Amino acid sequence: MATQRKLVLxxxxxYLYRAFHALPPLTNSRDEPTGAVLGVLNMLQKLRKEESPDLIAVVFDAPGRTFRDELFEEYKATRTPMPDELRSQLQPLLDSVRAMGLPLLRIEGVEADDVIGTLACEAAAQNYDVIISTGDKDMAQLVNERITLVNTMTGSRLNRDGVKTKFDVYPEQIIDYLALVGDTSDNIPGIPKVGPKTAAKWLGEYGTLDKLVENAAAITGKVGENLRNGMKELELSRKLATIDLKVKLEQPFETLKVGDPDKDRLRELFTRMEFRALLKQIVGDEGPSASAAAAVTSAEPPAEGAPPPPVPRNYETVVTAAALETWVAQLKSANVMSLNVATTSGGYMQADIVGLAFSVEPGAVAYVPIGHNYPGVPEQLSRDVVLKALKPVLEAEQPLKVGYDLKYKGHVLKRAGIELRGDKFDIMLESYVLNSTAAKHELGPISRRYLGIDPIAYESVAGKGAKQIEFNQVALDTATNYAGEEADLALQLHRLLWPRLEALPPLKELYENIEQPLVPVLLKMEQAGVLLDGDLLRKQSGELATRMREIEAQAYAAAGQQFSLESPKQLQEVLFNKMGLPIIRKTPxxxxxxxxxxxxxxxxxxELPKLIMDYRAFAKLKSTYTDKLPLEINRSTQRVHTCYQQAIAATGRLSSAEPNLQNIPIRTPEGRRIRQAFVAPKGWCIVAADYSQIELRIMAHLSGDEGLLKAFSEDRDIHLATAAEVFGMTLDTVTADQRRTAKMINFGLIYGMSAFGLASRLGIERSTAARYVETYFQRYPGVRRYMDETRQLAHERGFVETVFGRRLYLNDINARNAALRQAAERAAINAPMQGTAADVIKRAMIQVAHWLSQSKLEARLLLQVHDELVFEVRRELAEDLIAHVRELMSGAAELRVPLKVDAGIGENWDEAH
Structure with missing residues (x-):
């Protein structure tokens, strides 16, 4: 059978507009905008690699009017003119596309959509598979069994079912759908007040726009009236939305073949635009000097570069003792091995091993099934035989282990009697340390980003929803491909990512000294779990339910009627229509x-808004904690086991999930009562130790401000000291309100709060707040200097760093949009403090865990909640624990000011905090 031919349009x-608005604004050393050109060219390279088309065309709109302008003078009249920074990039882009040998089309009198539609239909009629790469919803009308839409920026694909899922109408209904909804970007009128849901509902009921018009009299309400009043413009909207499939083209689609690149022209273009990596990739040249390249990429994270060529795959299913023996011998002689453990479920406390995959060279993988038990499954080696053979390898420091999320693999191996050692290279953490602000650090996104490979989805081998099977029910050959691929990709990714970390010594040190050593600490904490009094939580749930009913009755009395406190629509009706409260803000x-x-x-x-807020607060406590947490108690251990995620927060903070134990509120009595359910076993107690004002201390260290340094070195109340400075008073005359204001200033400035925000928080005039802030900066000039210098450095480099070298890339630091740019500037000031605080407590956790292991003290580290560590310890040893923990936490970093640690003891977490 002949291979199916493919056309990519x-x-x-x-592409050009999306690259311009979505990517950071880069310039070359001549200050000429180049970011949109680079973004489009990179997307084209990625698309060609992923699709490997037989034919391709890049289609642009031509200047001048089209037939739609003749139909409707106001067509696209609402569009803003092309920005100068973008207009200047159009010609270099067109020149670059042509020089790359890609067919480029611009047809006068018609839009790019019409050219694409005509070519797509012609090729589909000749049995070509057609891929249209676009983010334009209008193109959905072209989709059929031969034509698919691909969005290169999001990676999504739309076939016929995908169109139905996204728009709730089929491709053949898209034109009618667009005619009803209209399009503000193209100024297509549509029917007023008819949105996507209404249009989809009508077309689902009547099938076509013509049938809907025939039955317009049956549509009730205001929307029906709008439909009838707007019918005279419907046909115009439909014509404007319809892609012309019969454009006269001088060039048949069969001629759209990629030509040889014009290397001289590309060298000229890319050298001027300073696309060093792209020039090397396409032409083989290094291009401009390193200093020029640095000027271009200073706002970018380490370049991902072109993906390496794909590696031939040879995945073996190991079902004989001889084959296993051969592989074990290979592993024992290897310096590095890649490991994957396939399990029955995702929960580390319940998962059973189904099989193990390993590799020592890219492309060559063994999968050893031990737990597949579907009807007719081929004979497998016994679980005991396999684990006994692999145990010496997995428990040895050599070979070093590579894998994705090695903490999870350590959990399931530990439950099987194997202590994983030598687990040095976790590609999830390598990716995270290299660029924490990248979208995700799961295997799929990392593989797509660096290897250009879209891994096999679990749903494609096990199904999804109610029909999803566990992995032990997956056929061996399918399981080998799926589980083996993870081990294979992990090894390939490590070989790409580790040299990049080695090229940036501070990041390599961060990985080796903080992130990787923290893995066994977190694993031990998760295994330990925390004891929970489920009966107490259930009792609290009942009390919250009673309190909510009381508030409900008060709210009904205040409103003069019954209504659902949980319905925004009914709340809008009562608050704003009936009671006439002022409208503060509107929804989209x-x-x-x-x-x-x-x-x-x-x-x-x-009164009523206050009651609603109280009701919501209690409802959240009930649904999120008092109802849910008892259900999370593990039957075997009678404890709750959270999962700490290292690769989520860009600043380096740990996240807690399934369940989240880091966000239990402590500012209300009801929130604090939940902590009372976190208890210690009989004869033990809870110890909580947390850093006092650590981010303010880090601010003092980073800014070097003499006033702050002196206040902390003398162990003064920093908020009291700030109040005395700002209000020009002595420490003993500062009032509680003045200290509260100073506290808001101290913490507000860390998070980049403006005078406007401070005024809003304190309920004071903006001018007064501005005066407080200005006085603060006069008293602490080093803080202002630090903020100004940090903002400037962030604009120049595109990233900021913690004391320990962790980088936070700021994608929007030079954005044209002021709101995005200002948010990035606030992050630039806060991230070094929050990130350094995260690094400090991670270092403390590693040191504390090491001491506990060496001392054999009967104590366990249970929880980390941002700046706080929670332990359980034999009651008589609590003071000894506190003394050592204080010393270790205080010494976790050498700053210009001392780190202060508060600690407490209690029967439960609330008492200890």
């Missing part, structure tokens, strides 16, 4: 907002 104009659909901050502002003057 690229919406070049769409134009409705009065009932968001938390809106209710908080209204609560200052009105």
């Amino acid at each position: 690229v919406d070049g104009s769409g 659909t134009g409705q009065p907002s009932t968001a938390e901050d809106v209710l908080e502002e209204l609560a200052a003057s009105y």
Whole structure:
């Protein structure tokens, strides 16, 4: 059978606009904008590699009017003119595409959509598979069994079912759908107030726009009236939305073949634009000097570069003792091996091993099944035989182990009697340390980002939803490909990522001294779990339910009617229509907002919003904690076992999930009561130790401000000291309100709060808040200097660093959008402090865990909650534990000011905190 032929059509104009708005604004050393060109060219390279088309065309809109402008003078009239920074990049892009040998089309009098539509239909009629690379929803009308849409920026693909899932209509209904909904970007009128849901509902009921028009009289309400009033413009909207499939083209689609690149022209173009990596990739040249390249890429994380060529795969299913013996011998003689452990489920406390995959060279993988038990499964080696043979290898420091999420693999191996050692290279953490602000650090995104490979999805081998099977039910050959691929990709990714970390010594040290040594510490904490009093939580749930009913009755009395306190729509009706409360803000659909901050502002003057806020707070406590946490108690251990995630927060903070034990509120009595359910076994107690004002201390260290350094070195109350400075008073005359204001200033400035934000928080005039901030900076000039210098450095380099070298890349630091740019500037100031605090407590955890292991003290580290560590310890040893923990936590970093640690003892977490 002949191989299926493929045509790829690229919406070049769409690519250009999306690259311009989505990517950081790069310039070359001449200050010429180049970012959009680079973004489009990289997307084209990625698309060609992923699709390997027989034919391809990059299609751009031509200048001048089209037939749609003749139909409707206001067509696209609402569009803003092309920005100068983008217009200047269009010609270099067109020149670059042509020089790369890619067919480029710009047809006068028609839009790129019409050219693409015509070519797509012609090729599909000749049995070509057609891929249209675009983000334009209009193109969905072209989708059929031969034509698929691909969005290169998101990686999504739309076939016929995908169109139905996304728009709730089929491709053949898209034109009618667009005619009803309209399009603000193209100024297509549509029917007023008819949104996507209404349009999809009508087309689902009537099938076509013509049938809907025939039955327009049956559509009730205001929306029906809008439909009938707008019918005279419907046909115009439909014509404007319809892609012309019969454009006269001088060039048949069969001629759209990739030509040889014009290397001289590319060298000229890429040298001027300073695309060093792209020039090397396509032409083989290094291009501009390193200093020029640095000027271009200073705002970018380490370049991912072109993916390496694919590696031939040879995945073996090991079902004989001889084959296993051969592989074990290979592993024992290897310096590095890649490991994957396939399990029945995702929960580390319940998962059973189904099979193990390993590799020592890319492409060559063994999968040893030991737990597949579906009907007709081929004979497998026994679990005991396999684990006994692999135990010496897995428990040895050599070979070094490579894998994805080695902590999880350590858990399931430990439950099988194997202590994983030599687990040095976790590609999830390598990716995270290299660039924590990358979207995700799961295997799929990392593989796509660096290898250009989309791994096999679990759903494709096990199904999804109610029909999903456990991995032990997956056929051996399918399981070998799936489990083996993870081991294979992990090894390939390690060989790419580790040299990049080695090229950046501070990041390599961060990985080797903090992130990787923390893995066994977290594993031990997760295994230990925390004892929970489920009966107490269930009792609290009942009390919260009673309190919620009381608030409900009060709310009904305040409103003069019954309504659902959990319905935003009914709340809008009562608060704004019936009671006439002022509308603070509207939702994107134009409705009065009932968001938390809106209710908080209204609560200052009105009773009902305050009651609603109280109700919501209690409802959240009940649903998130008192109802749910008892269900998380493990039957075997009678404890709750969370999962600490290292590769989530960009600043380096740990995250807790399944369940999240880091966000239990402590500012309300009800929230603190939940902590009372975290208890110690009989004869033991809870110890909580937390850093005092660590981020302010780090601010003092980073800024070097003499006033702050002196206040902390003398162990003064920093908020009291700040109040005395700002209000020009002595320490003994500062009032509680003044200290509260100073506390808000101290912490607000860390998070980049403006005078406007401070005024809002304190309920004071903006001018007063501005005066407080200005006085603060006069008293602590080093803080202002640090903030100004940090912002400037962030603009120049595109990233900021913690004391220990952790980098936070700021993708929007030079964005044209002021809101995005200002948010990035606030992050630039806060991230070094929050990130350093995260690094410090991780270092403390590693040192504390080492001491506990060496001392054999009867104590366990249970929880980490940002700046706090929670232990359980024999009651008589609590003071000894506190003394050592204080010393270790205080010495976890050498700063210009001392780190202070508060600690407490209690029967439960609330008492100890």
